[in-house]
Amino acid sequence: MSVRILKPSSIFDEEILLSRLKDLNVNxxxxxxxxxxxxxxxxxxxxxxPELPIKLLNLLQEEFTICSSKLLxxxxxxxxxxxxxxxxxxxxxxxxxxxxxxGHVELDCFPQEELERNRDSEGRLNFKSRKRATLCVSSQVxxxxxxxxxxxxxxxxxxxxxxxxxxxxxxHASKIENIRGIVFMGMGxxxxxxxxxxxxxxxxxxxxRFGLAPARISISTVGxxxxxxxxxxxxxxxxxxxSLHAPNQTLRQKIVPTTKAWPIEKILKACDEFIYNQNxxxxxxxxxxxxxxxxxxxxxxxxxxxxxxxLGKLLAGKDVLLNVIPYNVTAVPYDxxxxxxxxxRNFVEVTRSFGVKxxxxxxxxxxxxxxxxxxxxxxxxxxxxxxxxxxLEDIFANKKAAVSKSKEKQFSIKKNKVxxxxxxxKGDNSNTEKISxxxxxxxxxxxxxxxxxxxxxxxxxxxxxxxxxxxxSITTVYNKDEM
Ligand code: SF4
Numbered sequence: 001m002s003v004r005i006l007k008p009s010s011i012f013d014e015e016i017l018l019s020r021l022k023d024l025n026v027n028x029x030x031x032x033x034x035x036x037x038x039x040x041x042x043x044x045x046x047x048x049x050p051e052l053p054i055k056l057l058n059l060l061q062e063e064f065t066i067c068s069s070k071l072l073x074x075x076x077x078x079x080x081x082x083x084x085x086x087x088x089x090x091x092x093x094x095x096x097x098x099x100x101x102x103g104h105v106e107l108d109c110f111p112q113e114e115l116e117r118n119r120d121s122e123g124r125l126n127f128k129s130r131k132r133a134t135l136c137v138s139s140q141v142x143x144x145x146x147x148x149x150x151x152x153x154x155x156x157x158x159x160x161x162x163x164x165x166x167x168x169x170x171x172h173a174s175k176i177e178n179i180r181g182i183v184f185m186g187m188g189x190x191x192x193x194x195x196x197x198x199x200x201x202x203x204x205x206x207x208x209r210f211g212l213a214p215a216r217i218s219i220s221t222v223g224x225x226x227x228x229x230x231x232x233x234x235x236x237x238x239x240x241x242x243s244l245h246a247p248n249q250t251l252r253q254k255i256v257p258t259t260k261a262w263p264i265e266k267i268l269k270a271c272d273e274f275i276y277n278q279n280x281x282x283x284x285x286x287x288x289x290x291x292x293x294x295x296x297x298x299x300x301x302x303x304x305x306x307x308x309x310x311l312g313k314l315l316a317g318k319d320v321l322l323n324v325i326p327y328n329v330t331a332v333p334y335d336x337x338x339x340x341x342x343x344x345r346n347f348v349e350v351t352r353s354f355g356v357k358x359x360x361x362x363x364x365x366x367x368x369x370x371x372x373x374x375x376x377x378x379x380x381x382x383x384x385x386x387x388x389x390x391x392l393e394d395i396f397a398n399k400k401a402a403v404s405k406s407k408e409k410q411f412s413i414k415k416n417k418v419x420x421x422x423x424x425x426k427g428d429n430s431n432t433e434k435i436s437x438x439x440x441x442x443x444x445x446x447x448x449x450x451x452x453x454x455x456x457x458x459x460x461x462x463x464x465x466x467x468x469x470x471x472x473s474i475t476t477v478y479n480k481d482e483m
Contacts, residue, residue, distance in 0.1 A: 001160055003196075006090050010068040010164030011038070012171070014203060017064065024055045031056075036208045038066060039171070069165060071172045085172060089141070093159055097169040097186055098136040099177050134181035134216075137169045139197050140188025145222050145258045147243070149296050151330040152187045161188070163199035170210060181216040185241065190219050191227035198234055214238050220294065222256050223267035232274045236281060240274050241292035241323075242267065246302050247311035255302065268318070275319045290321040290357070297347060298327045299337040308347045312354030322351055322358040 009016045011034065021031055030053050037043040046052065046060050072094070073086040083099040142155030169186075173179050182204060184190040190197045201217055204210045218239030221228065231238065246252035249264055271291045278289050293315065297303045315322060324347060327338045339347070344360055351358045 001157060004091070004159055004162060006068050006162060006164070008063055008065040008068070010162065010168060011035070011060065011064045011066055012167040012203065013162050013164030013199075015163070015199060020059055020063065021056065024059060026053050026055050026059075032208050034060075035203075039174075039209050042175075067168055067171060069168045069172070074176065083176060085169070085176075087169060087172060089159075089161075089165060091159075093141045095138040095141055095161070095165075095169070095187055097138060097173060099173050099179070100134045100136060101177070102132045102134070132181070133177040133179050134183055135170055135173045135177075135179045136183050136186045137166055138186035138188055139166060139184055139190040139193045143188045144192060145189045145256065147222065147245075147256050148334050149245075149255065149298060149327055149330075149332060149336055151332060154332055155187075157188075157192075160193040161196060163196045163203065166196060166200035167203050167210075170204060174210075179210075180212070181218075182212060183218045183220065183239075183241070185218070185220045189222060189224070191221045191224040191231070194227055194230070201235060201238065215289070218292065220292075222259055223262050223264075223270075225262045225266050225270045228267070228270040228274055232277050236277060239289070239292065240271060241294055242271055243294045243296075245294070245296050247307060247314045251302060251307070255296075255298075264314070268314070271320075272318060279319065288319060290319050293320045293322045294325060295322060296325050296327050297339045297344060299339045299343065301336065303339040303343045303347055305346055305350055308350035309354075312351045312356055315351070315356045316354040318356075320356065322356050323361055324348055324351075324358060325361045 006013070011017055014031075017031060018028065021028060034046070034049060034052060034056070037049045038046075043049055044066060046057065046066070068090045070088045071085060072088050075084045075086075077083070081101050085097045085099070087095050087097065089095065138161065140157060140160050142158035143150070143152045144157035146153040146156075170179060170182065184197065197219065201214075201219075204212045204217060205214050214235065214237035216239075218241050219231065219235070220241035220243060222243045228240070231240065243256070244252070244264075245255045247264075252259055252264060275289060275291050295302075295311070311322075324344065326344055327336055329336070329338060348358050348360045
């Protein structure tokens with residue numbers, strides 16, 4: 001699917017803005033300042049931002065807009081835990097994002113474990129107010145993955161969002177709530193829109209912009225193995241969630257039909273490597289990180305004790321947190337039903353008996369159709385994808401050119417940061433090779449400097465030692481003479 005071109009562009013599409021600034025020979029510091037004022041100081045009038053270069057002001061007025069999308073509607077769930085945002089993109093397409101609040105009201109939808117954890121010594125629920133609002137963002141309009149329990153999957157892939165459009169969801173939500181975390185679990189498969197998602201995360205974590213901790217951002221995938229491997233390099237600190245839904249390939253293909261290309265074992269191996277790398281690098285941290293395994297529990301499909309045992313065996317000993325989500329009834333062409341309470345309880349007990357950390361998630365926001373798998377935009381639904389379900393490999397083969405390019409270029413946010421200061425254009429991959437040399441050279445310089453410091457220190461110590469020794473012998477001689 002071709003990259004959408006917005007006119008005017010969003011100022012949050014950093015790659016485009018920086019490239020235009022380079023054309024006009026404008027200092028990139030102005031770009032940082034611009035975004036800091038817009039995001040952190042809520043400035044909506046660019047003319048009020050002090051000392052912006054006139055060339056930048058003219059450029060912004062002619063070619064850019066602060067927000068290319070419109071917040072059309074906000075629906076609040078009855079218990080106040082959830083707000084669903086309906087956002088209209090520049091070309092009229094619509095997407096949804098969901099604000100989830102864990103902790104400002106007593107929610108009957110909280111997992112029992114969490115309720116117990118939050119009781120004070122007298123047994124009262126003790127939630128802190130609005131400390132943990134998380135935004136569930138969409139990365140695409142519709143989705144090509146066609147998961148059979150998911151309303152978004154019935155839309156097929158309509159469009160990839162630009163990084164700016166992804167960030168604008170956070171921009172809109174930040175006006176409603178103090179967002180502390182992001183989950184890429186809205187519409188779309190984020191690893192199917194890799195480059196834009198990486199660019200968006202880069203902006204979300206930049207301290208001069210949204211300043212979110214990378215560990216508070218999670219990307220969810222059905223298991224695009226090559227991209228999970230790339231993610232280990234590009235966003236090593238990010239949270240990873242895997243939508244598994246079944247413990248074996250046959251059952252999984254019934255629920256996630258596009259997954260034929262990647263056997264479960266390969267997906268779990270990629271996840272293991274990702275989390276091993278994360279925990280290895282965070283070895284000083286006390287809190288071990290986990291891959292979140294999402295498992296939508298569907299009555300008489302994947303909720304039996306036998307399936308739970310198979311899942312328990314599959315995940316035993318792994319650094320995972322199993323999140324069991326009872327199916328939310330939604331508009332899909334299958335006669336799926338939510339599991340019974342007994343089935344939920346039995347399932348969770350069995351997986352826990354294998355030592356797998358398991359959370360039974362209670363539904364949030366189902367009264368406004370914002371619960372897991374319920375996001376769908378009727379207006380965008382142009383026939384769905386159920387007639388034409390390929391598998392992941394086909395989907396990615398269609399993007400062969402793009403994938404092979406990304407293999408060559410190995411898009412990397414870390415490298416881009418350096419790149420910004422070298423070439424000034426974030427996301428311009430033409431300099432990747434130079435950058436990797438730059439990294440090696442930097443390391444080399446560091447080692448040489450370190451060696452010089454050690455040498456200097458040794459010489460100094462030796463000189464001090466000689467001087468002291470000399471003084472001592474003079475004193476001794478002097479003392480002897482005195483005697
Ligand atoms: S569950 Fe996620 S990956 Fe699957 S169809 Fe829905 S949006 Fe796409």
